[in-house]
Amino acid sequence: MPPPTTAISEKAAEIMDAAERRIRTSGYQGFSFREIAADVGVKSSSVHHHFPTKPALAAAVARRYTDRFEAALDKAKSAEDWRAVFRKALVQHGQMCLCGVLGAESGDLPPEVSAEARRFFTRNVQALSRLYGSPSAASRQTALRIMATLEGAMMLARTLDDPKVFDEATRNLG
Amino acid sequence: MPPPTTAISEKAAEIMDAAERRIRTSGYQGFSFREIAADVGVKSSSVHHHFPTKPALAAAVARRYTDRFEAALDKAKSAEDWRAVFRKALVQHGQMCLCGVLGAESGDLPPEVSAEARRFFTRNVQALSRLYGSPSAASRQTALRIMATLEGAMMLARTLDDPKVFDEATRNLG
DNA sequence: GTCTATAATTTGATAGAC
C-alpha cells in the first residue's frame, strides 16, 4: 500500500536526487536544469514543471538533506556518533556535505538557498550542544568546534581525494 | 625605483585581485571574465590577454594565495599563531579562505585548479605538523585536525554571517 | 595592451501542443 497523498511525486524525488548529487559535486553555481533533466531522462522544461526556479529546487534539496541528516542523528548520543554520520555521508557517496558546499559559496547565493544552509548549521549546532549539558557558552563552543572540525575534515578529504584524511582529522574529537 | 623586471604586470595583479575577491565570494563556477573585466575597468578580451583561460587565471590566483599565506605563516610558532592568520583572512575581508571554497567545489574543477587547492593543503598540513615534533602519525593527525577546524570555522562564520562564530569554534585549538 | 566584433555554446525560463 503506497503512502497516502505523498507530498512530492516520485519524479520530483528523482529530480531532487540528481540535483543533490550535482550540488554536492560542483556547488550551486555548478549545476544546470539541463544536466539534471538529462540525469533523470526528461527535458529541462519538465524539471521546471516540478520546481519553478533554480533557487526553489536547491532550497528544496537542502531542506530534505537537513531533514534526513537530523533523522540519522536521532539516536546520536556522543561526538563519536556524530562522527559516524558525517563519515557515512562522505565515504558512502564520496561526496561533500551538501550544506558545507553551499556554505562555502554562501557569499553569493539566492536568499532562499543560503537560508537553508544557515538553518542546517543552526539546528545541528543546537542539537550537538545539547550533548554537552544545559545551554551555556561552553557547550556552544564545543559544539561549534566539533561541527567545524567535521565539516573541515570532509572538505580536506575531498580535496586531497583520500577518505582516510577524514578519519585522521577527526580522531580525538570530543 | 620600481622592481626590476616584474614577473607580472600591474594590470595582471589588479585582475588577480578582482578574481580572488570574486572566487572567495562565489566560488570558481561563480565568477566570469566579464565581471572581472568590469571590476578593473577593462573589457573581457583584455583579461584574456593577461590570462589565456579561466582555469589559468584561477590557478594563478590560487598559487599567489598560497605563497602569501605561507609568507604570513613564516613566523608562526604555535596553533594560536595559525589561528590568528586564518582569523585575519576571514575578518579583514569578510571572506572565506580561497582554497576552502575551491576545496568544497573540488569534485568538478579543472585539473590545474584542483591541483593548486591540493597543494595549499598539502603544504600547510606539512608545515603545521612540524610544530608537533618530528614526522609521525600523531603530529600529522594533530595538524589535520587543526587545519580542518580552522577551515570549517571560517565556513561556519561565513554561513552564519557572524565572525564571532570563528572565535568560538577555534577556542582550545591546540 | 586595449578595443570592437563576433562566434559557438550554455543558461534559466516560458508558451503552448498533446
Added chain:
DNA sequence: GTCTATCAAATTATAGAC
C-alpha cells in the same frame, strides 16, 4: 506531466584593428 520550440541573456574564447 511531458514534449517541442523558442527567447533573452550570459558564457568562454578568438580574430583583427589601433
